[in-house]
Amino acid sequence: MIYHVATEHEWEAYKNEQVYAPSAFEREGFIHLCYANQLNGVLDRYYKSAAHIILLHINEKKLSSQLKHESGTNGELFPHAYGKINKDAIEKIDVGRENFLQ
Numbered sequence: 611m612i613y614h615v616a617t618e619h620e621w622e623a624y625k626n627e628q629v630y631a632p633s634a635f636e637r638e639g640f641i642h643l644c645y646a647n648q649l650n651g652v653l654d655r656y657y658k659s660a661a662h663i664i665l666l667h668i669n670e671k672k673l674s675s676q677l678k679h680e681s682g683t684n685g686e687l688f689p690h691a692y693g694k695i696n697k698d699a700i701e702k703i704d705v706g707r708e709n710f711l712q
Contacts, residue, residue, distance in 0.1 A: 611645075611646065611667055611668065611669060611670070611701070612643045612644065612645060612668045612670045612673075612677075612689050613643060613644050613645070613646065613649055613665055613666065613667060613668065613711075614632075614641060614642065614643050614644075614665070614666040614668060614695070615644075615649075615652060615653065615656070615657055615663055615664070615665055615666075616630075616632055616663065616664050616665075616666060617632075617660070617662060617663055617664075618662040618663065618664055618705070619662070620632045620633060621664055621666075621703075627697075628696065628697055629694035629695060629696055629697060630666075630694060630695045630697060630700070631694040631695065635694070639692065640678075640690040640691060640692045641675075641690065641691040641693075641694070641695060642688065642690060643668065643677075643688065643689040643690060643691055644688055644689065645689070646711055648686060648688065649665075649710065649711060651684070651686075653707065653710075655683075657707075663706075663707060664703055664704060664705050664706075665703070665704040665709075665710045665711070666695070666700050666702075666703055667700065667701045667702035667703070667704070668695060668699050668700055668701070669699050669700075669701050670689070670699075672696070672698060672699035673691060673695065673696065673699045674693065674696045674699070675691040675692055675693025675694060675695065675696070676691070676692040676693060677689055677690070677691055677692075678690050678692060
């Protein structure tokens, strides 16, 4: 399982679509993902004061986009999706930081 943190606003923009992509996808050409053991670091670095975030649980075997593992800012290897996330690969959505990975 791989994970993507998103704002509720970005998720809502794609609620009637078959695929999902955050606004950063257009700028960067890939979607940032992480593994469970990397989630707390991602939340601390990039979403510490963010409100209204959700966590997408993505089955990487169902993901139709190419998945690459690339070095992040701290030298860790992170999964990146080089394409939009097909919604049938999303197995669960947690709303609110307090519900992440419980």
